[in-house]
Every structure is written in C-alpha cells, then in structure tokens.
Amino acid sequence: MRLARVALLWATAMTLTAATRPEIVEGNPASPVKVVIYEDLQCGDCRNFRALLDEKLLPKYGARVAFVHRDFPLGRHDWARPAAIAGRWIATQSTGLAIIYQRELYAEQNNITLAGLKPWLAEFAVRNHLDSKAIVASLSDPVLTAAVDQDLQSARGRGIARAPTVFIGSASLVETIVYDDIARAIDEAIPH
Numbered sequence: 001m002r003l004a005r006v007a008l009l010w011a012t013a014m015t016l017t018a019a020t021r022p023e024i025v026e027g028n029p030a031s032p033v034k035v036v037i038y039e040d041l042q043c044g045d046c047r048n049f050r051a052l053l054d055e056k057l058l059p060k061y062g063a064r065v066a067f068v069h070r071d072f073p074l075g076r077h078d079w080a081r082p083a084a085i086a087g088r089w090i091a092t093q094s095t096g097l098a099i100i101y102q103r104e105l106y107a108e109q110n111n112i113t114l115a116g117l118k119p120w121l122a123e124f125a126v127r128n129h130l131d132s133k134a135i136v137a138s139l140s141d142p143v144l145t146a147a148v149d150q151d152l153q154s155a156r157g158r159g160i161a162r163a164p165t166v167f168i169g170s171a172s173l174v175e176t177i178v179y180d181d182i183a184r185a186i187d188e189a190i191p192h
Contacts, residue, residue, distance in 0.1 A: 022091045024069040024098050026053070027062040033168075033189045035182075038070045038155045040163040041084060042077035045175045047106040049164045054103070056179055061186055069102070071151040072163050079114040082139045084148045086121050089138030090130070097128055 023029070035057075039046040053067065071087070073080035083105060091098035101124060105112070112120055118136050125132040138144055155165070166173045171185040 022095050022098075024091050024095055026058060026067040026069075026099060027065045029066050031064055031066040032191070033065045033186070034068055035065055035186065036068045036070060036167040038072035038151070038160050038163060038165045038167075040072055040074045040077055040080045041087065041102065041105050042080035042109065042112075043074065043163045044109070045177075046164045047109055049166070049177050050103065050106045052177065052179060052182075057182065057186075060183070061190075064190055065186060070155065071148045072155045072160060072165070073148065073152070074163055079112060079117045081148065082114075082117055083112075084151075085139055085141065085144045086117075086135055088144040088147050089135055089141065093130055097130070100128065 027035075037049070037053075039049070057065075057067070071084040073084045087098055087101055087105075090101045104124065105120075108120065118139070121135045122132040124130075125135040158165075158167075162175050164175065164177065166177060166182065168182070168185040169189045171188075173182055173185065
C-alpha cells in the first residue's frame with residue numbers, strides 16, 4: 001500500500017511537472033538543431049560556458065539553433081540544487097527572467113553561500129518585480145524539486161558525471177568547452 005501511494009505521488013508530481021515546467025530555451029526554439037546543456041549554477045566551468053554562450057554562440061547561432069538548458073546540480077555544491085529549484089520557479093513566472101537569473105547568479109557565484117542564498121533570492125525577486133516570499137518558499141516545492149530531479153535522472157541516464165555537459169546530436173562536450181570545438185559540432189549539425 002505504501003509503495004502504491006509513493007508511486008501515485010510521484011506520478012502526480014511528474015504530471016504537474018510536465019504541466020508547469022516551461023522549457024528554458026535560448027536562440028530559436030523551433031530549430032531542429034538542439035544544443036542541450038546540463039549545468040550546475042555553482043560550477044565555475046558552467047559560468048565560463050554561460051559567458052561563451054552570451055559572447056559568441058548566441059550572436060552567431062541564435063537564429064538557427066535552440067540552446068536548451070537542463071539542471072545538473074552536482075552533489076558537492078551545497079547551494080546548486082536549491083538554486084536550480086528557485087530557477088524553476090522563476091521560469092514559471094518568466095522564461096526571460098530565468099535567463100537573467102542564471103546570468104546574475106553566475107556573476108555573483110563567488111559571493112554566494114548556502115546561508116546567503118535565500119537573501120540573494122529575495123533581493124533578486126525585488127529587483128525583478130517578483131514575490132520575494134514566494135521565491136524563498138519555492139525551495140520546498142515538491143513539484144519544482146521533482147523537475148530538477150527529473151533532469152538529474154535524465155543526465156545520469158545519459159552517463160553524465162560532470163558539468164557542464166553539452167550535447168549536439170551525438171556529439172558531447174564536457175567541462176572546459178572550447179569555442180572552436182562547439183562551433184564545429186554546431187556547424188556539422190546545421191543542415192546545409
């Protein structure tokens with residue numbers, strides 16, 4: 001009986017997750033070329049990839065490629081998972097704000113601690129006209145937590161162990177991602 005109840009709760013969470021989980025996509029969401037990015041908001045290499053995305057990849061490929069974000073908070077990072085959960089809440093408010101959140105969080109990454117995350121989230125909410133109490137409360141939301149866990153399970157199913165890991169078709173790039181390598185993989189994936 002207990003297993004059946006757990007299964008029912010999980011199925012309900014997955015249904016709600018699908019309904020409330022907006023896809024965070026930059027570039028052209030309708031593009032058949034998808035660059036799937038598994039990232040950790042507390043990861044220095046992910047912060048560097050975010051800069052590469054903003055400075056080079058989106059300007060060059062944004063009109064032709066969909067850059068799809070997935071959560072992959074590493075266990076060794078103490079505030080990455082709650083930050084990912086809050087990011088999911090922000091995405092339900094505005095996918096554009098979810099990208100701003102990611103950029104600002106990466107920029108402040110070295111100044112944030114687990115204890116300082118909630119105040120930082122509340123300040124972000126105020127700056128962006130969001131409900132500061134709701135963003136903090138989102139950290140214990142089971143539906144948003146399930147959405148992050150779903151990405152984690154998907155990543156593990158793909159054999160991902162490090163962040164960022166980026167997939168372009170069958171090609172994958174891991175951790176320190178060099179522009180020439182990702183540009184080559186994207187160019188090969190774009191139909192000519």
